[in-house]
Amino acid sequence: MSTLIDELREALSFQQVTINETIREQHSKDESYHQAVIPEVVVYPYHAQDVHNLMKVAQQFNRPVYPFGLGSSLEGLVIPRENGISVDFSEMNNIIEIKEKDFLVKVQPGVTRTQLNKELKKYGLFFPVDPGADATLGGMAATNASGTTSVRYGTMRDQVRNIEVVLADGSIINTGNNAAKSSSGYHLNGLFVGSEGTLGCFTELTLRVYGIPEHIVAGRAVFADGDAAVSAVVSILQAGIPIARVELVDEASMQKVNEFSETNYPIKPTLFLEFHGNEAGLKQDVAFTEEIVHDYGCHQIDFEHDTAARNKLWDARHNLAYAFIHSNPGKKMMVTDVCVPISELAHAISHARKTVDASGIEGGIAGHVGDGNYHAILMFDPTNQADIKAVTSINEAIVSHALAVGGTCTGEHGVGAGKRKYQQQEHGEALVIMQKIKQVLDPTNLLNPNKLVQVEESKQA
Template sequence: MTLADKLKQIVPNDRISTNETVRLNHSKDESFHAASLPDVVVFPRNKEEIVAIIRFANEHKIPVTPFGVGSGLEGAAIPLKGGISLDFQEMNKIIEINPDDFLVRVQPGVTRLQLNKELGKYGLFFPVDPGADATLGGMASTNASGTTTVRYGAMKDNVRDLEIVLSDGRVIRTGGKAKKSSSGYNLTELFVGSEGTLGIFTEITLQVHGISEVIIAARAVFPSVNQAIQAAIALLNVGVPIARVELVEGETIQYMNKVYGTTYSEGASLFLEYHGSKGSVESDVQLTKEIFNEFDCYEFEFETDSLGRAKLWEVRHNSLYALIHENPGKQVMNTDVCVPLSNLADAVEYTRKCIDESGLQGDIIGHIGDGNFHAGVLIDTDDPLDMERANQFNEKIVHYALACGGTCTGEHGVGLGKKKYQLLQHGEALDVMKDIKKVLDPKCILNPGKIFE
């Protein structure tokens, strides 16, 4: 009896697939990492089915890799050891919206945009915005963040409670509805960012926020990247509660204009957004102008209507695809690091130097309000020289980030691409992580080969 036949005793036949195309779609994500086929893809609909699948997999030592929509950038959803790819598209229900407590409870297959469409009916929104319409389960598994982190934090700051199936089939909850607790170990933050290696999420309780009276987006253009970064840091130093502040290099603006038909000035730019009351936003904008003038800002344009704001952030989020569009046949090694704000300007300048010296074409995008930036270089994955150059480039900026007290990944996660830096970053603490893995998943069935071997 095949693996699929055995699983059909747990899940109906129409939600189990060994079709080659389906397996291929679950063998990769948005990263450049090599694909790896699962043996079977399963589409569970509830916690009970997941418990049965995990107990079966644990008994027979079969790997299980969770899969959302495959928008990850470090290979976390790639089933490296084959086995079962657990796709959550059928677990996409918004279970409860609690406006009085600013909480929502969802299944892991609910996507970010799906949730915000429903929350809008209550005057609420979920702020974490990695760009892709990722599933909330995938976002929690990698501790996703994005453009709004500077004000609203990352996933770990917005997850209140998790329902989790452990490798032996036990079901636990890690938190509750209360905003804070001093009771016991903080298991919620342990599992957020664990990339499916410690347990399978079946429910997620999230903190949500009220939609502001006024939302204004803006673009500010500077003579240099350094001046743009210093201006952003100065803005934070005076306490302006900016909701988004994103760095976009001038070269990247050129690609955006060509691909998306925009006419943005092609200089080092900050994309910004303000949330608040009419009076508070007007005051924040005026103070921003005064600060930016000190750093030779030569253009400051607003997008006040919803369509203009949506276009601005659509172009920003799709900047990676603009680069790919202009270079057909190439892929992007898109890496991210996060450094202390005091090191940010030097780190970005160093990264641009490394890109230029590599001989590869690339761009830099930064969530600079929290010191996180992304560097993407175009590569031909079939060209060993391209791959060597890209890996050397990645190595340089990771070592630079770690040397100044930063991290090898600010939001993409470890997955496959950042495994080799874990000992360097964490030292003996990595052994503690491995000990936790051994306790919670002694047979190593949960997303094996990720974070560490």
């Protein structure tokens, strides 16, 4: 009698299917604190037909399927909690077509953002979504990733024109087209982006790209307190300044930045800023921003114009999570991920800081404050029940506050396993519609089961 492994190797090829213990262990976890689960098998598709074939085998053996990019997710999205098949898209990493006149690019899901931008630079173009990690574009679309540049360019959902998707039954569909807009049919791009592998496996993406700005200026603005920094951001946005990035790093986090990145920045709440545009326009934007931040008690603002200095500044910001990990050997990291209306941001961040301080847990607050998204970085001992209870309580308090003021439990990391318990509170009766969509497209619950929304448990053979 044929086994699951035999049928997968028949449907694809021997070298595309592995039960190697080390490889399976690598696919048992992501960057989150969630418990690892080793998959039964890891499969490496080369094209959409391979994904079609493996879905047919998964149906035959009633085994769940877990799409896997680089494993950089932060809410257990790729963890195979019911064992099953981990589908690693790293071999599907071709840039298929660059349509520079249409400002579009077609890629396979395993292409990373750094890989894409390296190729786009030849055409004077770039892809703006920057979640910090060098994630795959398929994974970024699956979570509706955003990051530091979303205040100017939007999230992944704003960049996706079309996705080729393999559904649970093996059928292959396209969710959109190359047009800049359409009033035809339901908005399937919006449905599949952010679906976290629960509705289908992405095999191609058509994405919007942009011209590289003529000039880029980055800077740091130092404040006496976080409330003033956030209030300054609100005023910058209200003034209509087209800022490309605006990140808040609190006092505790600046200490970690200095230790890890060997910088000597003031240990005060700090805004990391970046402006894109032409030379004349940037001078006005920078001057106007200086006026605004000084109105809110900014006592130091410095700007960097050359590439090396800008890169150093943003490397320090992007490496913040690693700075906390480096200074806490043996501990795990939990990163919260709420997003609130801009008008509620200052109070929400203050609430988060007080909650962390009262817990005794070491942590910092940072975030993409231009769009109301902020994170608490919490370090805890996974063997200490008191620590586990404390970080869980902090996370719940931050999420509850965000939902109470009209926000969301996740701005960019996704729901996965960690935020699923908040879906009823956030969405109410709309959650029932989401569950029905899942059941229609995946009636046997094979695709990343019981992530994002809870439906009937899958029944394995």
